[in-house]
Amino acid sequence: MFGTISNIVAAFLTLCIFSFLYKDNPFYKFAESLLVGVSMGYAIPLVYENAFIPYVYRPIFLQNKFLIIIPTLMGVLYIFRFSKNLSWLSRYPIVFGMAIVGMFVPMSLNARVLVQMRSTMLPLDNINTILIFIGVVTILMYFFFSKEHKGTYGKISNVGIWYMMVGFGASFGYTVMARISLLIGRIQFLLGECLGLIK
Amino acid sequence: MSNNKNIFWDRMQNLDRRYIYIVVALAIIIPLLIPFNSKTYITEPVENLYKKVDSFTEREDRAILMCFMHDASTMPELFPMEVSILRHCFERNIKVFTICFLPTAAPLIDYAINTAKEVGGFDVQSGVDYCNFGYKPYALFLPILLGMGEDIAEAVETDSEGRKVENLEIMKNLKNYNELNLVIDFSASASVQTWITYARVKFGANIGAGITAVMAAENYPFLQTGQLVGMLGGLKGAAEYEKLVDVFASNNVVFSKEIVKETWIPITDKNIPYQFKTARIGMNAQSVAHIMIIVFIILGNIGYFVSRKSKNKELG
Known part of the structure; x- marks a missing residue:
């Protein structure tokens, strides 16, 4: 029964999207908005369950690993992107993110440049x-x-x-x-x- | 007569695109409804990946990791690949792990495992024959990728069912990339290059790719340099792997080029479940659609040159 209902819903939404081939219409817009909403709605609890609980809540509140508070606060600074006056604060976590680039450069140089060059220098x-x-x-x-x-x-x-x-x-x-x-x-x-x- | 010809080509040039959509739709629907037995030729990148997976047959100290880096939008191309590789692993007693870093990929892993398991009727157990690490936040992609080079159980503490990875039976004799020796990334993005850059360069892990056709051209240089052991590109790659599993793994036969050349499996064969030949049925429609597109390109070009010639004549 559930399979039949889900197939009907999926088929209806597929046809809504295909209707754009004829011309833009409310059915298409409805299906498009629904996709965005459902994806976000699905992602938020999953991220909460798989990221916030095991990597923030559990270590800080149950295992008393208080050092985790520092990266957590650093991550929270991202929220200031939405503030006109305080958006500069969001640059600090970005700086730490950019540090990854330092690790990426030598390895990437090897995979994307050196090895590629070697295979163009064959007999x-x-x-x-x-x-x-x-x-x-x-x-x-x-x-x-x-x-x-x-x-x-x-x-x-x-x-x-x-x-x-x-x-x-x-x-x-x-x-x-x-x-x-x-x-x-x-x-x-x-x-x-x-x-x-x-x- | 000449004037009529010009009117025809002018009309072709200004044809409403919706007629083209209808023709393409028919070119796909008809071969799907009336399948025909087209041949599937095996290319080297697919063959190499198959052989690499197959080399782990019944080995306790070897396993493969399948990374699902895509959502439902690219399922038609990637899902048949995933089902085929899982089926291959289940047929040949190869330990297999699955992981994803996108929330929307999590249900696809369950769907792929259940499809391979239930349709194939395999008696395999989670935590013993296979293990789903499940969804991990994307921010942990790099820490997990690098961490698995040292200790898998430490990098991925729990599986999708919340069990401690180190306590699972499947983890016996498995420590890091020396044992988890093949990573196959299924994606519609450049994530396979991240696996190459870190897991291959730093730890020497073998990397395979199951990618959408859009990404295939970009990844050929990695294939040519041997940084990818093999690659399944789009629906065609999936169809080839399906055939290899049907010919060899499901009959418990070791790969041989001669057998591939001689064996022809009709896709209308009712003994093969639909889920295990989806890509091959799709390739029928793909071939017809490609012929239609080629015809449209030729007609469009003829129309363009005829119109240009007549315009030049008019101008004198």
């Missing part, structure tokens, strides 16, 4: 490594703006543009695939779980 003994080598060099040349892009230099940097276009095309193709997949998911729900037409 040019097959077509893939040759293509990667040409791509890296020509794109780097395209992004070198201290020299005017004309003549031979311009032609080489144009190759870099072609490489980037292929990259953007692949990215866009994947995006189209993703959007269609989402539509398929909803239609599978409507035809399968709601109407039982897919087995």
